[in-house]
Amino acid sequence: MSGVASAPGTRSSGLTAAALRGLFRDRPIVPLLILLAVLVVLSELVRPGIVSPDWIAVELRAAVPLAILAGCQTLTMLTGGIDLSVGAVASMAGFVVATLVSGPGTPTGIVVALVAAALAGLVTGIGVGVFRVHPLIMTLGMSLVVLGLANVWQLQMVQTNSGVPPELRWLGSQLVLGILPVSLLVFVPLAAVILLGLRRAGYGRLLYAVGDNPIAARLSGARAWQVLIVLYVISALMAAVAGFLISGLTNVASVSLVDTSVLPSVAAAVIGGTSIMGGRGGFGGTIVGALILTVVSSLLSSLGYPEAVRQVLFGSIIVAVAAAYTRVTSES
Amino acid sequence: MSAATAPVETRRARAADLLGSATQRNAWILGLLGFLALLLVFTKLIQPRYGVTGVQGLAISVLPLALAAAAQAVVVISGGIDLSIGSMMALINVVAAVLMKGQSEEFGVAVVLGTLLLGLVLGAVNGSLVVLTRVPDIVVTLAMSFVWAGCALLVLPTPGGGSAKWLTALVTGSLGNEWIPKAAVVLVIIVALVWIPVRRSRQGLSIYAIGSNRLAALRSGVSVGRSRILAYVLTGLFAAFAGLSLTASTGIGTPVPGPYSLMSVAAVVLGGVSLAGGLGGVFGPIVAVVILQLIRTDMTFLNVNTNLATVVQGLILIGVVMVGSLIQIRRARS
Numbered sequence A: 001m002s003g004v005a006s007a008p009g010t011r012s013s014g015l016t017a018a019a020l021r022g023l024f025r026d027r028p029i030v031p032l033l034i035l036l037a038v039l040v041v042l043s044e045l046v047r048p049g050i051v052s053p054d055w056i057a058v059e060l061r062a063a064v065p066l067a068i069l070a071g072c073q074t075l076t077m078l079t080g081g082i083d084l085s086v087g088a089v090a091s092m093a094g095f096v097v098a099t100l101v102s103g104p105g106t107p108t109g110i111v112v113a114l115v116a117a118a119l120a121g122l123v124t125g126i127g128v129g130v131f132r133v134h135p136l137i138m139t140l141g142m143s144l145v146v147l148g149l150a151n152v153w154q155l156q157m158v159q160t161n162s163g164v165p166p167e168l169r170w171l172g173s174q175l176v177l178g179i180l181p182v183s184l185l186v187f188v189p190l191a192a193v194i195l196l197g198l199r200r201a202g203y204g205r206l207l208y209a210v211g212d213n214p215i216a217a218r219l220s221g222a223r224a225w226q227v228l229i230v231l232y233v234i235s236a237l238m239a240a241v242a243g244f245l246i247s248g249l250t251n252v253a254s255v256s257l258v259d260t261s262v263l264p265s266v267a268a269a270v271i272g273g274t275s276i277m278g279g280r281g282g283f284g285g286t287i288v289g290a291l292i293l294t295v296v297s298s299l300l301s302s303l304g305y306p307e308a309v310r311q312v313l314f315g316s317i318i319v320a321v322a323a324a325y326t327r328v329t330s331e332s
Numbered sequence B: 001m002s003a004a005t006a007p008v009e010t011r012r013a014r015a016a017d018l019l020g021s022a023t024q025r026n027a028w029i030l031g032l033l034g035f036l037a038l039l040l041v042f043t044k045l046i047q048p049r050y051g052v053t054g055v056q057g058l059a060i061s062v063l064p065l066a067l068a069a070a071a072q073a074v075v076v077i078s079g080g081i082d083l084s085i086g087s088m089m090a091l092i093n094v095v096a097a098v099l100m101k102g103q104s105e106e107f108g109v110a111v112v113l114g115t116l117l118l119g120l121v122l123g124a125v126n127g128s129l130v131v132l133t134r135v136p137d138i139v140v141t142l143a144m145s146f147v148w149a150g151c152a153l154l155v156l157p158t159p160g161g162g163s164a165k166w167l168t169a170l171v172t173g174s175l176g177n178e179w180i181p182k183a184a185v186v187l188v189i190i191v192a193l194v195w196i197p198v199r200r201s202r203q204g205l206s207i208y209a210i211g212s213n214r215l216a217a218l219r220s221g222v223s224v225g226r227s228r229i230l231a232y233v234l235t236g237l238f239a240a241f242a243g244l245s246l247t248a249s250t251g252i253g254t255p256v257p258g259p260y261s262l263m264s265v266a267a268v269v270l271g272g273v274s275l276a277g278g279l280g281g282v283f284g285p286i287v288a289v290v291i292l293q294l295i296r297t298d299m300t301f302l303n304v305n306t307n308l309a310t311v312v313q314g315l316i317l318i319g320v321v322m323v324g325s326l327i328q329i330r331r332a333r334s
Helices: A007-026 A029-045 A053-078 A086-100 A105-130 A134-154 A166-173 A184-199 A202-212 A214-219 A224-250 A259-271 A285-301 A307-330 B005-025 B029-045 B053-079 B085-100 B105-133 B139-156 B165-171 B184-199 B202-212 B214-218 B224-250 B260-270 B283-301 B306-331
Strands: none
Touching: A007 B105, A007 B224, A029 A285, A053 A086, A053 A166, A053 A184, A053 A259, A053 A285, A053 B139, A086 A166, A086 A259, A086 B005, A105 A134, A105 A224, A105 B005, A105 B306, A134 A224, A134 B260, A134 B306, A184 A202, A184 A224, A184 A259, A184 A285, A202 A214, A202 A224, A202 B306, A214 A224, A224 A259, A259 A285, A259 B165, A259 B306, A285 A307, A307 B085, A307 B139, B053 B202, B053 B224, B053 B260, B053 B283, B085 B105, B085 B139, B085 B224, B085 B260, B105 B139, B105 B165, B105 B224, B165 B184, B165 B224, B184 B202, B184 B224, B184 B283, B202 B214, B202 B224, B214 B224, B260 B283, B260 B306
């Protein structure tokens, strides 16, 4: 009886819920942007006057490397994989450049680092694509190999004086006119290529195809192993670029510099709406996800919360957002 | 040929069959044990002084990762994965260390029981979140690894605390024969007390069933959600034992998680547990952990750079998995 009486009410609320759900499902970036705006407003309320061009620039500068690393996760997650080796590869890249500054020079260092990263990505890609090793295991093993080799390299290089080259410091930490981080010079073209590539390029569509339905992709002529090898090389190169930026930003070059960003990079991709099961998601959401994580973490530190609380909230947010996604995508 | 011999022969044939299938089923573990034996001989050859102290050191250094591998094995067999094991260990480690510092030995017993219970709760939270939210387990446990690590930092911001004397004594030294390290005995007892009853029970069978084919398990009446949560609860329990072993062997609490989550995944794969679920046991991963540690020891004996040891560990992991999946691909084709 009460069901009949309340029917109109539930229907209208059901409609709005359905509309919201559709919005969340088809354009996840809209609710994410709203969440980001809420967080920015919250930051301003908590610390009046904190939101300024300076603040925005600093947040952007911190979010750019995370967004690139999260881009590695997005691309690999689209195919149903994951890249846990980004931390080791990125640290290695920044470290190699720093050790080669005084000798062969920065440009050579960057080339060497990129080649090393590409090799690591190639091996990972062959493992995942040809030998069909689980990406989790393959990238985990690869990060052990890269970390170990970087350590060996460190012992070889311990005599030479090394440091983060001024070029990378400029690229990673400088602000143009006090509001625009220089790292956007790297990030904007990269993001444009990824965003357009995922939408328009044949290769971008192949990533979705391989992740969504590998059998259908194979039957329609996609060679998954080639797609995967190229993918993991791209991912490693992007990780290396992020490594350059992070070592420039922090003015530190160490073999474990980026390790703490690996899990946040996965988190940013998940918050951005990319499914870890493959076939669903995109880079736009990931960028917003990285911004959200950056703002949350600076909001919490401006509130004086210790690192511990930040981590607990971080984890809870990921579960909550992922649960919301699962709910709206599976109930349709 | 009288009629009486026929059944005997069939029985013998059946026994041989059983033996054959048992070897086949345990081929991986037998291979691992054989490799371990070879490795021990090799160690003795390159370092003739390797003996009692070496074995004891090996047992103690292996204990936390061996228990972490057992924890990971249970959940992987059920078709899941738990990336929060390292963080759970850190949390249990600091809770135990904080509560035990300066307290009586008897209170230490209560603390151990309490932290084991806490492990069950942590596992239940992980499992319930995985089942209720329907989010992929890798995402949930990754997120929970932040949560548990944060809790550990809240409990104890910097390394400190203490351990009850009996707990430390439990894993150091040897029992009876000096060749039998206490840490190894503890490991065997924990695994035997927790895993064997589960393995033989209906619940244990359902953990294998949901790992092997979730739909088939559901249709044959297994409560899939409950079994998944049970697997995570067991993982939490093993992680609690692993965390306590950290308290026991280091004597303090350290709030920063070690590399146990990812290393345990590696050990599980090397130990013959399929990441797809439903295959393997707890024993193989533990042997794999011992092998990995022994390789590290050997490389220090050979004066190899310890960093190269990390490289070798990674290469072994990749190599074994590659060979394993090659065999699977071959089998699928033929």
